[in-house]
Amino acid sequence: MRYIPNSPEERQEMLEEVGLSSAEELFASIPSDLLLREPLKTPAALSEIELLERFEALASRNSAARRPSFLGAGAYLHYAPTVIDSLIQRSEFFTAYTPYQPEISQGTLQAIFEFQTLVCQLTGMDVANASMYDGSTAMAEAVLMAERVTRRRRVLVSSAVHPEYLHVAQTYVAHAGIELESVRFDEATGRTTLDGAGLDQTVAAVVVQSPNFYGCVEDVRAFADAVHAAGAMLVVVVTESASFGLLRSPGACGADIVVAEGQSLGVPLSYGGPYVGLFATRDKYARQMPGRLVGVAYDKQGRRGFVLTLATREQHIKREKATSNICTNEGLIALAATIYMTTMGRRGLQEVAEQCARKAAYARRQIAAVEGFSVPYSAPVFNEFVVRAPVEAAGLLRRLAEEHNLTGGLALSRFTPDRPNDFLVCVTEVNKRSEIEALVAGLREATA
Amino acid sequence: MTHKASTHITQNEALVFERSQTGRRGYRLPALDVDETPLDELLPAELRREDDLEGVPELSEVDVVRHFTRISTWNYNIDLGMYPLGSCTMKYNSRLNEKVARIPGFAALHPLAPEEDSQGALEVMYELQQHLAEITGLPGVSLQPAAGAHGELTGVMMMRAFLDARDGAGEEGRRHLMLIPDSAHGTNPASAHLSGFTVRAVRTTAEGLTDLEHLRELCAAGDVAGLMLTNPNTCGIFERDIREICRVVHDAGGLVYMDGANMNALVGVARPGDMGVDVIHLNLHKTFSTPHGGGGPGSGPCCCTEELEPFLPVPRVVRDGESFALDYDRPQTIGRVKAFYGNFGMHLRALAYILTHGNDGLREATEAAVLNARYIAHGLADTFEKPFTPPPMHEVLFTDKRQSRKGAHTLDMAKRLIDYGFHPMTIYFPLIVQGAMLIEPTESVGRAELQQFVEAMKEIAREAVEDPETVLAAPHTTRIGRLDEAAAARKPILRWRPAEKTATA
Secondary structure (H helix, E strand, C coil): CCCCCCCHHHHHHHHHHCCCCCHHHHHCCCCHHHECCCCCCCCCCCCHHHHHHHHHHHHHCCHHHHCCECCCCCCCCCCCCHHHHHHHCCHHHHCCCCCCCHHHEHHHHHHHHHHHHHHHHHHCCCEECCCECCHHHHHHHHHHHHHHHHCCCEEEEECCCCHHHHHHHHHHHCCCCCEEEEECECCCCCCECCCCCCCCCCEEEEEEECCCCCCECCCHHHHHHHHHHCCCEEEEEECCHHHHHCECCCCCCCCCEEEEECCCCCCCCHHHCCCCEEEEECHHHHHHCCCCEEEEEEECCCCEEEEEECHHHCHHHHHHHCCCCCCCCCHHHHHHHHHHHHHHHHHHHHHHHHHHHHHHHHHHHHHHCCCCCECCCCCCECCEEEEECCCCHHHHHHHHHHHHCCECCEEHHHCCCCCCCEEEEECCCCCCHHHHHHHHHHHHHHHC | CCCCCCCCHHHCCCCHHHHCCCCCCCCCCCCCCCCCCCHHHHCCHHHECCCCCCCCCCCCHHHHHHHHHHHHCCECCCCCCCCCECCCCCCCCCHHHHHHHCCHHHHCCCCCCCHHHCHHHHHHHHHHHHHHHHHHCCCEEECCCCCHHHHHHHHHHHHHHHHHHHHCCCCCCCCCEEEEECCCCCHHHHHHHHCCCEEEEECECCCCCECHHHHHHHHHCCCEEEEEEECCCCCCCCCCCHHHHHHHHHHCCCEEEEEECCHHHCCCCECHHHHCCCEEEECCCCCCCCCCCCCCCCCCCEEECCCCHHHCCCCEEEEECCEEEEECCCCCCCCCCCCCCCCHHHHHHHHHHHHHHHHHHHHHHHHHHHHHHHHHHHHHCCCCECCCCCCCCCCEEEECCCCHHHCCCHHHHHHHHHHCCCCCCEECCCCCCCCCEEECCCCCCCHHHHHHHHHHHHHHHHHHHHCHHHHHCCCCCCCCCCECHHHHHHCCCCCCCCHHHHHHC
């Protein structure tokens, strides 16, 4: 095996050096009836050439990866500058472990400190951690944290948060004694409404997503006063981090915890992962946060460096009393996001967001003008919106794929079977005008 | 004698925020090709940012490349040399696997694309599931968990769900106790707690094994939901009574969860399913070589018995004749633990690892890994105190007992190892062993480098006694010295702020 430095001959010599005659004797402490007598029934080894052929053949069956797409719903196709992938492939970054030895991990630690700062700047919050697995688990951890802070058990979750995020939260709280209650959204505006939600002194947190799953920008600031008046925490979820370049930050709107999916920040779609969860809060809650934190430290000569800090919240110290069980997080993806935010910079993040919003507005107007199609929600959107078709959406989108080589969006029947004609369209800076026009033409033809 | 590089510009790279210059650009987008609708028409001003993203840096592409390249050189990494962190399995990360993960047909695939247009990705996941089932001897597999602790949480929640289905979910008859050896990873009790269990520690014997008598006592007392066990355990020793351990727990009506962190000692040699284990998580970022990336992404698939399979997270990736599909219709599932289907990019790399090694290569890697650990154990046997006598598997545990009398402890010797060009071993874990040094070389180290490591350790042991000051002040060869972590935690600075604001903060 070419990844094993020692040749079979060297290994035989080493065995003899340690007083053994065969490799089998290395496993003498395993009861013999547990030892495998047959080779594993996994395939025989492939050469590099064969392996690449095999994976290229598999990849070629992912036809959806090769056509223009208007899919969003929690995973977004954005431009990612080439330098990101080039830099994260440096051995020093991708083959390093969690930075437990700060003297020889300063590259990783400084990059995480920069990541934490950038996340604070985008979200408008005081403090951010070193990352969570993804947006969905970050939201679940935010719910658990709100219970820790408030010692209350009810959590109101907007029914316009990403359905898969809600499912993850339901799993996480199943044994935590937390009740998740659904808050409805207004069928005219597409926005969450707290009317009749039962917001009172027993509520730990209200969770809203903005832009919400249906693309509508929520009036987060309007929630904040009501939530805080009840002594509850406002948790804001963002699945499309490109929106930070244009929309008022959740921090400026009064959020207590902000969680986001950072995939839009230079991370490939990669069929759903690895992505990176952003988690930010107010200074006063820093010690209740889950996950790792990097802070400034100095050596004896007064040189600035960075270390993992406030570890007394974490599982390797606190064990069952830890704020979370998380250990390995998404370090390299956080680095990719850091390089993205740095490369695009202040102006690039704004330009991406503005292009998204303008292209989405263009597509929305064009689609709404097609006979039989409408956009049901009146609230402002960022780069995603619901379209109501005159026919069943899943079949319509299938025809678009087969006849026009376009992925036209997501049929909402996947999550809400009672909306068979609705689909979600996402437009980003990478969707050319010609693609939008092809989508509009395709919808027109398919329903003519 | 401390000579840190203080003038070299690559050793003094500032933060990106400190490097920022107004007006620098690192990107260019195509010109907008639709109407430039005024922003006021798109979104009312009160919904738009008002801070103009102040503080976000402005850099050229060259600035960005130099910045990250410079700070990268401050990191130790596997490609530079041996990284013997016990329990972390820092093995070689193949470039070929990186190439596989970047094939556009995978990298550009949206997770909500229609299943019929994502067949290649689903086949990758299905095939990986099959291989992991064969390797563990446990037929039910979910690739959804994103890391080891996430896989643990998944496995323990499945145990809860199984017991509730069997015993009823009401308080009456519900089991509460999760037994966890006192040598376990901290994630084990944290995951058990998140799943609603009360943790009870099982003692470790003088031999470094789970105390079977204590386990029997705990099981006899009742209310036992299960046991979470690492095997080989965190002392690097195979639990030779594993069959009996599983039988005792099963007889008490509980289930056995195995922490798969140490599977690099077992792949192709023995299978947890054959030992009586009910559910296990694997760390693809350990055993199957997906890169650690400075702290993730990981991937923590969960493998289980047929009895537990109905409780695995949804969606399951299933085969339907010649095609592959996502199956959500599992009424007993614990639900979802993550959006989409797991860290697919890691699934690709792990499958590439399995196919590149072949079945014989997988076993060969295990043999080489255990041999390397045994070689170190042999080389250092006369120098360092070994707390337990049984032969080590893939990692070997020593302590600082013989060296610490002059004041140089495990931490100091670990720091001194940096000066010899090695990453330190895992220190002060397992917690039950005072001054623990847990060394896991993996199969990715050649004999000469192992020998260099052994010699470095012997030299440090000598220094610790004869010249403790040198060890206590280590490392001497890095750009910064030991950092004051206590001060950092007392007054945490967790983000950069502009200078004038720092003064008032």
